[in-house]
Amino acid sequence: MDRIDGLRAFVAVVDAGSFTRAGERLGISNKLVSKYVAALEGQQGITLLNRTTRALSLTLAGERYLAAARRVLSSIEELDAQARADEGALSGRLRVTAPVSFGEIFVAPLTVDFLAANPGIEIDLNLSDRYVDLAGEGFDLALRIGILADSSLIARRIGRTETWAVASPDYLARRGQPLHPDDLRAHDNIRDSNASAPHRATFVIEGKPIGVPLPGRITVNNAQAVRRLALAGEGIGLIPRFTIAEDVAQGRLTRLLTGFPGPQLDIQALYLPQPFVAPRITAYLDHLRRNLGPRLETSPAPAPEPPPDS
CATH class of the missing domain: 3.40.190.10 (Periplasmic binding protein-like II)
Known part of the structure; x- marks a missing residue:
């Protein structure tokens, strides 16, 4: 087994929450996903996942290994993106987190527009009002509103x-x-x-x-x-x-x-300091900054209130 396949399978299982959904995401069977993860555990000599009939959870060693696995896979994707950059085609996966209300009204529709123009891109959009750990949780971008605490993250205002x-x-x-x-x-x-x-x-x-x-x-x-x-x-x-x-x-x-x-x-996009920013990240940020202003001015209506008895 290629160790990279094992890393991809392991991260996919954690993100998807099951071997079956990880297999669907990777386009392989759940049995093959399980085989890759087991082989990775054997190579490393550690147990990465606690497996029960009802749920999966990371072991302590798995939590530490996950952050490193994400960094390795991100570096590989960056190398691939850099190799394709001269061809003008964007590809790869982006993991983005944004506040719930702002994400529903603006980020989700703008993301759909971006995907329509870039068929080689896949985006995992997580809407949450908590401040996520970009490195620990494997996010490429965090969109946040308001004054930011001191941080080593790179901030770019988009609106x-x-x-x-x-x-x-x-x-x-x-x-x-x-x-x-x-x-x-x-x-x-x-x-x-x-x-x-x-x-x-x-x-x-x-x-x-x-x-x-x-x-x-x-x-x-x-x-x-x-x-x-x-x-x-x-x-x-x-x-x-x-x-x-x-x-x-x-x-x-x-x-x-x-x-x-x-x-x-201020509406800002945050990402980790890195020697090479993948073209898909730059293109996505440019898309948000270019299109967010006009939409903020028109301020689409929120979803209607449900009936009191619903």
Whole structure:
């Protein structure tokens, strides 16, 4: 067995969660996948996977080996891509992670467009609001919104959005409308834990950025969850424009504090430092940056709310 086949089989099993789905991904039988992984374990003299009738899990040695296996396979793909770069054809696989709301509205359709123009590319898109470990989990790119913590990752800005303060007409009828950012101290604020400082927000007041406390009883980790709670009249939410522009246009939410610009959020793509950036990564980033701006301006409507009893 070629050791590279073993590495590909092992990583595919981990990513797919089963030998059968790994075989479908690789275009071989599940028995051959199992044979490759067993042979790899035999060559290394370690057990990489715990196997039961119901589930698979990595052993401690398997967890350490996985990161190294991903790096080896990534290097091989980069060599292949470099060899084909002069031919102008993109090929290979990209693993991308993005926030859920932003990913559903923008990244997924833009990815479909990119794949249509590049039939040799395969993309595994993972939507999650948690901060993933690119090296440990084998992702090529992470798309993130807002201020980034200090990091050794390479960051490339692909867009920008603004944050709007909004509330439902029902909430404002009960509690009154804030006319100044300081008025938020007397309101129920729905905080987003993905913000750099969930308990505070920065507004431009008299030409200067000023931080304002956001008291509240509800903190969630997803912009759509903040939106749903605001629609339900639970308080005031600070939400990216693209998530609630249609709600504001239709009167379901009221935009507040329009004379005080809220936080501007950079949309950035992050990737690991590497001596050679695969052409497929560069092309995908160029595609996102070129097409994201116009779509952010039009801000497609979020999915409609389900009926209360559904």
